[in-house]
Amino acid sequence: MDTGQRESILIIEDEKKISEIVRAYLEKEGYRVKQAETGGQALKFLKETVDLVVLDLMLPDIQGEDLCRIIRESSDVPVIILTAKSGEEDRIKGLGIGADDYVVKPFSPRELVARVKAQLRRAGRTKKKLLSYNAGALRIDVSNREVFRDGMVVILTPTEYKILLSLAEQPGWVFSREQLVTFAQGFDFEGYDRTIDAHVKNLRHKIEKDSREPEFIKTVYGVGYKFTGIPDAD
Incomplete structure (x- = not known):
């Protein structure tokens, strides 16, 4: 307890x-x-x-x-x-x-x-203005809706940003594709498996050094995705 x-x-x-x-x-x-x-x-x-x-x-x-x-x-x-x-x-x-x-x-x-x-x-x-992971390798400025990879601004679509923030706010939590679709409301719900996978693929290309060996967004096969970045101390 x-x-x-x-x-x-x-x-x-x-x-x-x-x-x-x-x-x-x-x-x-x-x-x-x-x-x-x-x-x-x-x-x-x-x-x-x-x-x-x-x-x-x-x-x-x-x-x-x-x-x-x-x-x-x-x-x-x-x-x-x-x-x-x-x-x-x-x-x-x-x-x-x-x-x-x-x-x-x-x-x-x-x-x-x-x-x-x-x-x-x-x-x-969410109350924090800045979320930081892996010794500052990935930072999310919640107030300004900006994302930085190794200090460089990463341009994300609104849907990509919502998916990333939903995952990053709960490291280690496994989200189903349906949950991520709900969090990122605003695109077609039909064929959501294929749609969410495409968004995650684009996200990985933008925030991962090697999208084939991701350090931040991992696939949980048969379920969905989880964020594996390590939060930095305040």
């Missing part, structure tokens, strides 16, 4: 049994947990400091989608949707309204905790 973690997490879930299970697993990891059974209760908690929200879409008073939009109007706190809605269109819609991740019931509490940790790491890195 990492007792050093004291981030505050708000669970918005009207099924008490599920809420208590999630709370138990999160508290075991050292997080401070608040619980709300309705959207109205959640809005009161959101006036306080909250570092991450776990949001059920089926609430008794406010639609979860509407609550997510309300949160996004005033905050960039990470939101993980927890729902029984499992269709692809539901996932795309959920991410499209501002959620950062989408977990389908029934779910593994351990996996949910891992996703919480990943989103909190990502939120912490």
